[in-house]
Amino acid sequence: MYAVLREDAFLGETHIVTGSGQGIGLAVATLLSQHGAQVAMVDLDANRLKEAAIEIKGQNAAAPLVVPADVSQEDDVQKAVAQVLEETGCINGVVNVAGVTRDARIAKKSFDDFKFVMAVHVHGTFLFTREIAAQHWHPMFKANDNQPLRDEVNRFVVNFSSVSARSGNIGQIDYTAAKGAIESMTKTTALEFAGYGVRANAVAPGPVRTPMLAQVPEQGVAAMEKRTLLGRLCEPEQMAATVAGIIDPRVSGFTTGQVFAANGGMYLD
Ligand SMILES: NC(=O)c1ccc[n+]([C@@H]2O[C@H](COP(=O)([O-])OP(=O)(O)OC[C@H]3O[C@@H](n4cnc5c(N)ncnc54)[C@H](O)[C@@H]3O)[C@@H](O)[C@H]2O)c1
Numbered sequence: 001m002y003a004v005l006r007e008d009a010f011l012g013e014t015h016i017v018t019g020s021g022q023g024i025g026l027a028v029a030t031l032l033s034q035h036g037a038q039v040a041m042v043d044l045d046a047n048r049l050k051e052a053a054i055e056i057k058g059q060n061a062a063a064p065l066v067v068p069a070d071v072s073q074e075d076d077v078q079k080a081v082a083q084v085l086e087e088t089g090c091i092n093g094v095v096n097v098a099g100v101t102r103d104a105r106i107a108k109k110s111f112d113d114f115k116f117v118m119a120v121h122v123h124g125t126f127l128f129t130r131e132i133a134a135q136h137w138h139p140m141f142k143a144n145d146n147q148p149l150r151d152e153v154n155r156f157v158v159n160f161s162s163v164s165a166r167s168g169n170i171g172q173i174d175y176t177a178a179k180g181a182i183e184s185m186t187k188t189t190a191l192e193f194a195g196y197g198v199r200a201n202a203v204a205p206g207p208v209r210t211p212m213l214a215q216v217p218e219q220g221v222a223a224m225e226k227r228t229l230l231g232r233l234c235e236p237e238q239m240a241a242t243v244a245g246i247i248d249p250r251v252s253g254f255t256t257g258q259v260f261a262a263n264g265g266m267y268l269d
Contacts, residue, residue, distance in 0.1 A: 003034065004241040009248050011036035013154060014088040016081075018042040018071050018128060019098030020064075021049050023210030024160075027236035028095055028243050033061035035244065040065040040084045043098070071098045071124030081131040091136050093156035093198070095243060096125040096182075101212060103171035114174040121178035122185070125159055129189055129200075132157075137196040149197035154249045157193065159186045161204040163263040179204070183259050190257030199256040201246050206263030208234045229265025 015032050019025035021043030033039045033056050043049050046068035057063040067083055069076040084091055100120045102113035141149060149155075164172055165179035182202060189200035207213055207224040213233070216224075225233055242262045245251045261269060 004031065004244055005035055005248050005251070007035060009035040009244070009250075010092075010154075013092040014038045014040065014084065014090050015092055015247070016040045016042060016067075016084060016094040016128065016132070018094070018096050018124065021045055021052060023097075023212055024205070024208055024236045024239050025095075025097035026052055027240035028097060029064055030056050030059065030061070031237070031240040031244050032095075032247070033057075033064055034059065036062065037092075038062055038065065038088055040067050040080075040088075042067045042069050042071065042080055044068065044070055071096075071127065072119040074127055077124075077127040077131050078135075081128070081135050085136060091132050092154050093158070093247065094128050094132055095158045095160075095247075096128055097160050098124050099160060099212065101172065101175055101215065103175075103215075105171055106173050109173060117174035118178050118181075121175070122181045125182055125185060129157055129185070133193065133196065137193065137198065141196055148195040151197060153197060154247070155193075155196060155198040156247050157186070157189055157198060157200040158243055158246055159183075159189075159200070159202040161186075161202045161259055163204055163206045163261070163267045165204060166269065167267045186259065187257050194256070199249075199252070201252070201255060201257070202259045203239070203242060203246065204259050204261050204263065205239055206234060206266040208236055208239050210236055224266070227266050228263065232264065234262070234264060 015037045017029040020029040020041040029039045029041050041064045049066045053064045053066050067080045069080040159182050161179040161183050164176045186202040
């Protein structure tokens with residue numbers, strides 16, 4: 001097992017990870033499971049999720065729940081959150097990782113592609129955030145006489161931005177718009193969810209070696225590597241470790257409403 005925190009850091013907690021069929025999401029689901037969390041894996045393809053869950057279980061970790069859903073579809077997300085609540089009785093947090101790209105310069109970008117990219121990132125992040133609040137955290141707040149929850153339970157939202165939200169990126173008018181929106185949504189979520197005892201933060205990665213990056217031509221990837229101060233790509237496991245540190249209240253318990261730049265020094269704010 002690849003431990004970055006104490007082994008039982010998330011024992012007794014339920015974490016939803018969207019986009020966990022591959023790439024960063026899969027690495028996050030694996031690491032959180034290895035640290036004791038009951039992870040609910042959300043992605044489009046049920047078979048890929050099942051295989052991934054079996055693989056995670058084989059790595060000395062709690063077996064994840066498999067919850068196939070399209071994050072951009074309201075009905076899917078409502079059902080996914082209800083299913084996780086039914087099976088576990090509690091949701092501690094969500095890592096909104098699911099993402100897509102449809103790169104093309106503005107002059108050639110179809111409106112359908114623009115809307116598709118916005119829907120997966122922005123609608124998906126909104127829908128999971130809202131549904132967990134509507135079905136779980138807000139009712140807890142009401143049951144507490146509308147008083148802030150100060151029960152020391154770990155509750156969190158971790159959203160996925162990108163270095164390109166701030167630097168811009170040719171071919172990604174839709175993706176960069178979506179990531180900028182996600183950073184703003186993270187701040188609003190932190191403000192609104194403070195009363196639920198929820199910390200809401202975002203990660204803004206630089207280039208990470210995943211199937212998404214594999215769509216970029218080799219010389220483009222080499223140029224990205226060079227643009228980082230560290231002179232290399234990030235591995236998904238390293239990004240997952242950053243996420244685990246944000247989720248763990250012992251590490252980041254006084255941090256909310258923030259965007260963590262994890263870009264190898266590619267862009268200095
Ligand atoms: N890889 C990078 O270099 C990089 C850099 C910055 C930010 N990011 C962000 O990190 C996140 C993960 O990226 P990745 O590189 O692992 O991507 P990836 O393409 O390897 O994996 C994305 C996953 O999201 C799933 N997904 C896509 N649409 C979905 C939908 N509608 N509903 C449910 N699941 C859906 C896919 O099936 C896939 O399993 C994304 O939000 C991405 O924008 C990645």
